[in-house]
Amino acid sequence: MKISKETVLYVADLAxxxxxxxxxxxxxxxxxxxxxxMEKLNSLDTSNVKAMEHVEPVxxxxxxxxxxxxxDRDLILSNAPDEQDGAFRxxxxxx
Numbered sequence: 001m002k003i004s005k006e007t008v009l010y011v012a013d014l015a016x017x018x019x020x021x022x023x024x025x026x027x028x029x030x031x032x033x034x035x036x037x038m039e040k041l042n043s044l045d046t047s048n049v050k051a052m053e054h055v056e057p058v059x060x061x062x063x064x065x066x067x068x069x070x071x072d073r074d075l076i077l078s079n080a081p082d083e084q085d086g087a088f089r090x091x092x093x094x095x
Contacts, residue, residue: 001039003031 008028012019019027073086082089 001032001035003028003035007031 005024005028008024008031009019012024012027077083077086077088080088
């Protein structure tokens with residue numbers, strides 16, 4: 001399928017691109033090849049192909065939500081230069 005130079009310039013104008021004559025000729029050929037490839041893909045029979053979301057089979061990739069022993073808060077806060085009500089206290093950065 002051949003794309004005209006006018007069509008390329010129209011699309012370039014919509015995209016706010018300034019193309020030289022050489023670029024518009026090259027893009028005309030490239031766009032024609034792309035559309036030709038799309039036509040080839042459209043001619044394939046995909047009626048027996050199962051629809052899929054992922055190429056590889058994917059199962060739940062998240063770990064189980066298991067309650068576990070956490071770090072000792074007092075031990076962690078012992079490294080803090082300043083703490084208040086069981087949390088790190090830092091200087092205000094937003095007024």
